[in-house]
Amino acid sequence: MKRDSIRQPAPRPFRITWNIRLVIWATGAVAAAVAGVALISSLHSGRESSRWVDHTQQVLLLSTQLENNLLHAESVSRGYALTGDSRYSETFERVKADTMAGLDGLQAVVSDNPPQAQRLHALAALLQQRLSHLDKVVAAGHAHPDLVAALILNVEAQHIKKSIIDGLAAFRQVEQDLLQQRQQNAARAAAISIALAALTMVITLSCVVLATLLTVQDRNRLRMDRVQAKLQEVSRLNAIGQNAAMLAHEITQPITAAGTYLQAAARLIDSGQPASDVREAVVLSGKQIKRAGDVLERLRKYIVGGTGQTTVESMALLLEEAIELIALHREGLFITRDFKDDVPAVCVDRTHIEQVLINLMRNASQAMRQCERRVLGLAVTADGNNMVRVSVSDTGPGVPTQSAAALFEPAYSAKKGGMGVGLSICRTLVEAHGGRIWAEPNSGGGATFHFTVPAAKAAQSTDVGQAA
DSSP: OOGGGSOOOOOOOOOOOHHHHHHHHHHHHHHHHHHHHHHHHHHHHHHHHHHHHHHHHHHHHHHHHHHHHHHHHHHHHHHHHHHOOHHHHHHHHHHHHHHHHHHHHHHHHTTTOHHHHHHHHHHHHHHHHHHHHHHHHHHHOTTOHHHHHHHHTOHHHHHHHHHHHHHHHHHHHHHHHHHHHHHHHHHHHHHHHHHHHHHTTTTTTHHHHHHHHHHHHHHHHHHHHHHHHHHHHHHHHHHHHHHHHHHHHHHHHHHHHHHHHHHHHHHHHHTTOOHHHHHHHHHHHHHHHHHHHHHHHHHHHHHTTOOOOOEEEOHHHHHHHHHHHTTGGGTTOEEEEEEOTTOOOEEEOHHHHHHHHHHHHHHHHHHTTTOSSOEEEEEEEEEETTEEEEEEEOOSSOOOGGGGGGTTSTTOOSSTTOOSOHHHHHHHHHHHTTOOEEEEEOTTSSEEEEEEEEBGGGOTTOOHHHHO
16 A cells, blocks of 8 residues: 555544633632622721721710710809809719710720820810819809809810810811721722622622622711711700800899799788789799790700791880880880881791890890980881891990900800800891891990891791701
């Protein structure tokens, strides 16, 4: 047989060898591992993010509680100085202990963050100084009103208080900024994990991975929403704490007036005066007690999240009722009235606006105590933009120019021995109605205080409680 007659074997068809299969399996395994690592990394980022949300929430709540305790300590120290009631001093000692315990707890929570721990250490020194100052107020007590007033109005003490509040606000802002940065880092890591999972979804359970990642992110988003809602609630309670001392001051006034009327009624009975005079004193006392109850009821509704009740009122009638409530007709004042006929009714919280009128009228009466000419001017006019302006003027010594800008600030008073809360409350209540309040000097001497409130047609839906 010849060599060239021998047939060559046919080529074998192409088959995936084991080596190629191993490469495919290895690639699939690597892809699955990458997808698994991406999932684990994303879950870890989610857990870290959730942990930081909880940590930040704890820091914010503890720092806000610390601020509220400090304000509560200040309130009860003033309450003890005003009344001499030992229950205030006992409450003060308990609140002071709670404040220091809260400080220790907050220091323990932020001990892993040296910059924040250093900021808190500086605030702790200021807090100790503020509590020591309040100790002096309690030590002075009800028997030394002049010393108490001097301690309350002490510029350095007020500066320390402001530094503590501002420092805690900055402390909370830093914590929120850190949380936002950590959330951004977590979101970035989650985005990378999602991209890796998308690249390997052909050979991995990418749909499950993606759904899990999205679920984690949704949970974090919901947690952030809950934290924001909680912070809003804490801010509302913080506002209550900041105004607690001022509200206590306003409640003390009608209660003191009621006691004075009842004492007068007792003296009238002892002296055998007619029953009509005794009845008038008792009726006036009842009105003052009702006014204190109305203030407490508004505070209760605000604490539980309620809103103020507005009604359509005549501002002229509210002024006349305020005159009767504080018995200005017995103060020896000459009262002038300028009530325009074309002024519309107003839609206001009756108790709040009466409180503003009583504060302004009482301040005017006290300013004119040493004056020979004592004229109290009351005016109601339309102010444009569906607003009504009320003006209360006096013929007293007037307001110093350098003090005009600070008249409505808390803890500032132009009167000797004043606590500086009345005008601050007036501004809060007027602004809660959407109005404004300001003071102007009179050309012939004295001062005029103006404030505006919405007319009835423009204020039917005003929600006073939310702004207060």
